[in-house]
Amino acid sequence: MSTVATVAPRRATPISAALLVAGIVLATLTEAIASTVLSLGRGDIIGDTYATPDEFAWLDIGYTSLKLIGFIAAAALIDRIEPRRLVIAATLVMGLACGLAAMTARLELLVALRIVQGFAGGVLLVGGQAMLFLAYPRSRQPILQALFAMGSVVAPATIAPALQGWLIDSQSWTWIFFSVVPLALVAAGLLLIADGPMPERTAPRRFDWIGFALIAVTLFCATYVLSQGSRWDWFEEPRILWLTVIGIAALLTFLGQQLLARGQGLIDVTLFGSEDFCFAFIVSFVAGAALFGSAFLIPAFAVSVLAFTPTDAGQLLLPSGALFIGALLIAAYLMQVRRVPPVATVPFGILLIMAAMWMLSGSTSDSGADDMMAAILLRGFGLGLLFLSITLIAFGQLDRRNRAAGIGLFNTGRQLGGLIGVAALQTLIDHGVVANGAVLGANLSAGQPAVVERLAATTAMLTAKGMDAAAAARAAAGLLGRAVTGQSTVIAFDTAFNAVALLFVIAAPLLVAIKIGLSRYAKARAARGSEAKAS
Structure with a gap:
């Protein structure tokens, strides 16, 4: 998408380089906190805003759908605005929107502010990651992407829930939004001081407003259907059915419009000429389902079955964050120092996540944090090995011209995979509780x-x-009767834990087959290109 031809990085001092990385990681932390604020603060926010569950749902729908749209729009913005200035602006907008959200209990204003937060979050994630690739050579990317993942992946899954649980129990949900403000100011300050990459600007491509409108409709419909479908028993509700039809129609129209645009559309189709990006884009859906699905299941089981407080439920995943970070650093060391190819750690990550979910499937109503901790730690270590690998596989071979667009698409795939995973698991649990109750x-x-x-x-x-x-x-x-319902719920959650493990059992051979197929296609295309040149 981007027409940035080359980048001439400033000769940054080590201090300036450290400030740049620290500023980007802190900026991603603001999005991590904002994106997960509803996970533990739901009841408190509903009580203070007097919102119905349907009205409250718009806080989540507005944020997530605009975040996905921000992922897609970020490449065009980077094409027109210096990346560092764009990330600073998005971070300050995030801080301002969160500060205002902390000072109001008006539902309509909160929904509008969540929309602003979502778009700003999507832009700053793509802009921050693109800036790391622009500012530093490929040889240093493993450790840099590991640091970025700490803010963009580890924090939303582990650190943010623990912080939010403590704030809800000790203060109120408004303090979750307030906590974003100082982080945003510090991140923006560090980025202002640091020297960022200076792209050589060229005339930006015409923005594809038709394509943007179509993909925006698609992503909004997908977000609504996936986040609310289980509440309404899916297609039994006419609005879910109609939004599904509209979303599919908009997606098909968008794909046709992009093909007819002949390279001038919203999506840079040259991205899919890279075998590695195609493979990582497909894997991002599975990885997103595993990350967000397990991050949903474990606290939900702790709260609904084990009667944990929000603080205890949030802290349950905190130790896995340390293992997640440790795995990221180990993988970065292997890839940057030992020159281990990124794909080598993917099988180990998959096996560890499968083992962790299988261990959690044996949980009972008498389980405690100690009983679940070994599996939770294994999950964190496995996710660390998996996520850094697919990140480097996806973007390692892309050039500067289309890397920002690739980052946006990859993040979109991961987020949609997470929505699909959570929706499927929620539906499985809801139906499982009813079916198990009837059998018992x-x-x-x-x-x-x-x-x-x-x-x-x-x-x-x-x-x-x-x-x-x-x-x-x-x-x-x-x-x-309560005992029967409780046991039905335990069985339903154990089935859901097994479902995440089975996801990889089914997906692993399919991904291997896809990788082999993409490799053969790439070799055949290269051979045809060589023959054409020879003739």
């Missing part, structure tokens, strides 16, 4: 000795505590 309830007839004994023991215990016999009998039946 069918085996609890009133005349069974075990049931009679359980009800009698519970009734006697309640009677001994001062409750009259009739009320105690009713309460005993209610407690038995």
